[in-house]
Amino acid sequence: MFTHLTPVSSTTSSSPPLPSPRAQLHGRARAHGIFWEGPSPIDGAPIVAIVTSGTSNAKTGPMAQVWVIRADQSPVDAVRSGDDKSICGTCPHRNARGGFTGRSCYVRVHNAPMSVWEAYRRGRYKVVVPEAFERQGIRWGAYGDPALLPEGLVKACNEVARFWTGYTHLHRQQWAQWARGVFMASVESGPQETEARARGWGTFRVGRRDGSDHGSAVACSNEATGMSCSECKLYDGAERAIVVSAHGPQAGFVPAERLTARKRAG
Ligand code: SF4
Numbered sequence: 001m002f003t004h005l006t007p008v009s010s011t012t013s014s015s016p017p018l019p020s021p022r023a024q025l026h027g028r029a030r031a032h033g034i035f036w037e038g039p040s041p042i043d044g045a046p047i048v049a050i051v052t053s054g055t056s057n058a059k060t061g062p063m064a065q066v067w068v069i070r071a072d073q074s075p076v077d078a079v080r081s082g083d084d085k086s087i088c089g090t091c092p093h094r095n096a097r098g099g100f101t102g103r104s105c106y107v108r109v110h111n112a113p114m115s116v117w118e119a120y121r122r123g124r125y126k127v128v129v130p131e132a133f134e135r136q137g138i139r140w141g142a143y144g145d146p147a148l149l150p151e152g153l154v155k156a157c158n159e160v161a162r163f164w165t166g167y168t169h170l171h172r173q174q175w176a177q178w179a180r181g182v183f184m185a186s187v188e189s190g191p192q193e194t195e196a197r198a199r200g201w202g203t204f205r206v207g208r209r210d211g212s213d214h215g216s217a218v219a220c221s222n223e224a225t226g227m228s229c230s231e232c233k234l235y236d237g238a239e240r241a242i243v244v245s246a247h248g249p250q251a252g253f254v255p256a257e258r259l260t261a262r263k264r265a266g
Pocket of ligand 1: 144
C-alpha cells in the first residue's frame with residue numbers, strides 16, 4: 001500500500017475518498033488530480049502535488065504534468081513573498097528575496113500554475129493513485145521541484161509509466177539523494193555539471209545560444225532533431241549530461257554569467 005498518500009485536506013473536503021487502483025484504471029482513466037499532500041522537506045510548509053493530463057506541446061509531446069505548489073497560498077503570492085522556497089528551495093532562477101524582479105524561471109506562474117491552484121482551492125480535483133499513471137509519460141515538475149515528493153510514491157508512479165522526465169535543483173541535499181538515477185540534476189554551468197556527474201548524477205543545463213559552452217554534453221534531442229520528449233526519453237535520470245541552448249522564452253533561463261553577476265550585485 002502507498003501509506004505516504006495522505007488524506008485530502010479540509011480545503012478540499014468535497015473530494016471523494018481514495019479510489020481503488022482497479023476503479024481508477026477502469027475506462028482508461030488518465031492521471032488527473034491530487035496524488036500527495038504533506039510538509040515540504042525544506043521548511044515544513046504545506047505543499048501539494050497535482051497531476052493534470054490532456055495537455056501537450058511540441059517539445060514535450062503528450063505527457064501527464066506534475067505541479068508541486070504551496071497548499072496554503074497561490075503560486076503568485078508565494079513568489080511575491082518568497083514562500084516559493086518551500087517548493088523550489090534555493091534554485092537560482094527564483095528571487096530569493098521574493099518578487100518577480102530578476103526571476104529567470106521558465107515557468108509563468110500567472111498562467112498554468114494559477115489555474116491549477118484555483119481548481120485545487122475549488123475542490124475540483126479527485127485523489128489519484130500511482131496506478132493511474134499506467135502507460136503514460138510523466139513530466140515531473142511542470143512547476144516546483146519533484147525531489148520534494150516521497151521516494152516511494154515517485155518510484156511507484158514511474159514503475160507503471162511508459163516513461164518520465166524530471167529535473168531537480170536539490171541534488172546536493174542529503175535527503176534528496178534518492179532522486180539520483182530518477183531525475184536529472186539541474187546545473188547552471190560546465191563546472192557544476194562536472195561536479196554533479198562526479199557524484200553520480202545525470203545532468204541538465206542550459207548553455208549559451210551559440211553552443212560554445214556545450215562541451216561533451218549531449219544536445220537536447222528537441223533542439224538537435226525536433227524530436228519531442230515523449231519520443232526521446234533522455235531525461236529519466238540516467239547518468240548522462242544533456243545541454244540545451246538558451247532560446248525563446250527560456251533565453252533568460254541560464255546564462256551562468258548572468259546568475260553570477262546578479263549574485264555579485266545583490
Ligand atoms: S526552475 Fe524549477 S525549481 Fe527553479 S524556480 Fe523554476 S520551477 Fe522553481
